[in-house]
Amino acid sequence: MADRIITEVDELKAVTHPLRVRMLGALRADGPATATELARRFDTDTGTTSYHLRKLARFKFVEEAEQRDGRERRWQASEPTTSWDSAALSVTAEGRAAVSVMRRHQLAALDRTISAYDAAQTDLPQEWVGAAGMSDLPATLTPRSLHALEERVIALIDEFVAADAGEPDARPVMLFYGGFPRIDPPGWDDVADES
Known part of the structure; x- marks a missing residue:
């Protein structure tokens, strides 16, 4: 894409x-x-x-x-x-x-x-x-896997766009993708579990 x-x-x-x-x-x-x-x-x-x-x-x-x-x-x-x-x-x-x-x-x-x-x-x-x-989904991945995931998401989007081309009920959709390593705030380990 x-x-x-x-x-x-x-x-x-x-x-x-x-x-x-x-x-x-x-x-x-x-x-x-x-x-x-x-x-x-x-x-x-x-x-x-x-x-x-x-x-x-x-x-x-x-x-x-x-x-x-x-x-x-x-x-x-x-x-x-x-x-x-x-x-x-x-x-x-x-x-x-x-x-x-x-x-x-x-x-x-x-x-x-x-x-x-x-x-x-x-x-x-x-x-x-x-x-x-939308969702926020936690995952534990390597940088290599995160990059591969993005490539697969883009390929999957391309596949669905091609499949829906010309469909009467298809509408423009905004898709947002992001994946970032989680950076915990200082003192995170000290925060009591509130659940």
């Missing part, structure tokens, strides 16, 4: 700007748009969105889309997904900071997704209410 894997700090920093990351997400989720359309969506001006689109284009996150007419410049995401190589980027403080910013953007996207779902839940068919959700 990851069509582009970022290994350079400058590339990742180009997309860490809050408006840029949201515009890129919108182009991926909703298809091509003009700077004017994006400005309306994100309550800013066309000059600002044009500037940020050019910055994203410089680093090949977006590209010009097929034009509907000669008067508008439409943009599209260059790839359906982007990920980054945390190990390669973590060798510098600047890289670690950029990765941290991107994780915060992912958390913000998760929060927006959950908030929108909560607001619309009463209007959704019950089968969607029953299918939606």
Whole structure:
């Protein structure tokens, strides 16, 4: 699923700007748009969105889309997904900071997704209410196994997307995956079991 894997700090920093990351997400989720359309969506001006689109284009996150007419410049995401190589980027403080910013953007996207779902839940068919959700699952894994698990999750997602292509009841779904080693707070062993 990851069509582009970022290994350079400058590339990742180009997309860490809050408006840029949201515009890129919108182009991926909703298809091509003009700077004017994006400005309306994100309550800013066309000059600002044009500037940020050019910055994203410089680093090949977006590209010009097929034009509907000669008067508008439409943009599209260059790839359906982007990920980054945390190990390669973590060798510098600047890289670690950029990765941290991107994780915060992912958390913000998760929060927006959950908030929108909560607001619309009463209007959704019950089968969607029953299918939606999230979990936190503790596991004891090696780094190798955690990496392999992520690859298998992505492959499984690709398999289900292909199987559901063209299904009349298929809808866009936001999927979030994360796996981090648990870092217990100092004094964790001293905390009494409250259960």
